[in-house]
Amino acid sequence: MANQGVSNERKKELAQMDPFQGSLNNFVKWAAAHKKLLMISTGAVVGVVVVFSAIMFSFKQSEINASELATKAYETYEEQYSKDRDARNGYDAVKDDFQTLFDEYPNTSAGRLALINFGKICFDAKEYDQAFDLYSKALSTVGDKAGVKNFLLCAMGTICELKNDLEQAKSYYLRVDEGESSLLKDDARFSLALLYEKLNDADAGRQMYEKIAESPGSSMYKDIALARINK
Structure with a gap:
């Protein structure tokens, strides 16, 4: 009788479906009932992938063509x-x-x-x-690329000077002088010192020479700045 009892319990266990099988069976039933919706959704996903791939290919090809x-x-x-x-x-x-x-x-x-x-x-x-x-x-x-940004500002200042637009030139050099990056800062300050001399603003020019003289590291303008300060 005991053996018969165990056998019945085992039969009940075998008759029960595990959770994964249950979920799979439910999905199959849902898919059968919503076949059209499922096909549309799948088609939409495939369409998005195709469009995205085409866009990425176009971008890549444009970069290649532009570079060439x-x-x-x-x-x-x-x-x-x-x-x-x-x-x-x-x-x-x-x-x-x-x-x-x-x-x-x-x-x-x-x-x-x-x-x-x-x-x-x-x-x-x-x-x-x-x-x-x-x-x-x-x-x-260029965003926050300070080296490129400062180069462009100095170049634009130089062009303004060549066109005799000294106030506009000053505005570009000052953006370099007042910026956080030290790249080309002494170049901008030296240009500002010379520009202030053209504008007959000796005090402002001297301040720029002093900034160059006090700046850390070596600078091709430092000896000139010191000579102008001590003259």
Whole structure:
């Protein structure tokens, strides 16, 4: 009788379905009842994946195309410039290629970097308005990259000086002087000291020389600053 009792209990255990089987069975029943909804949902997920993949491929291809176009333009400039060392002829040889790059691939890494590189080409060719515009656009893309940011601010200040817009030039140099990064700070301060002298503000100029003299580390402007302070 005891054996018979154990056998019955075992039969009851075997007859019971484990939790995983139960869940699987319930899902199969739900899927059968909601076949249409399930097919639509699955199709939507597949569609999202396909669209996302297409977008990523497009971005990648744009970066490749922009990089190739930029490289070709740089090589053309170097080839032309090496012939006669004439920055204007080099500028004329590549200006259309760079404009195509800016028009077709403005949001690529190569396109953003070209704003700075072509800006320098424009500057060397004395196309100051175009250089300033390119540097200004580049400034809006660099974020917190202090080295690049300070370079652009100093370059824009220099262009303003060349155009005799001294107050505007001062505003760009001051942004470097007052910024947290020390990169190119002494360059901006020296430019400010000279600019203040042009504006007949000797006290402000002296303050800039003193900042250069007191700045830590070596600086190509330090000896000049000390000489101006002690004269």
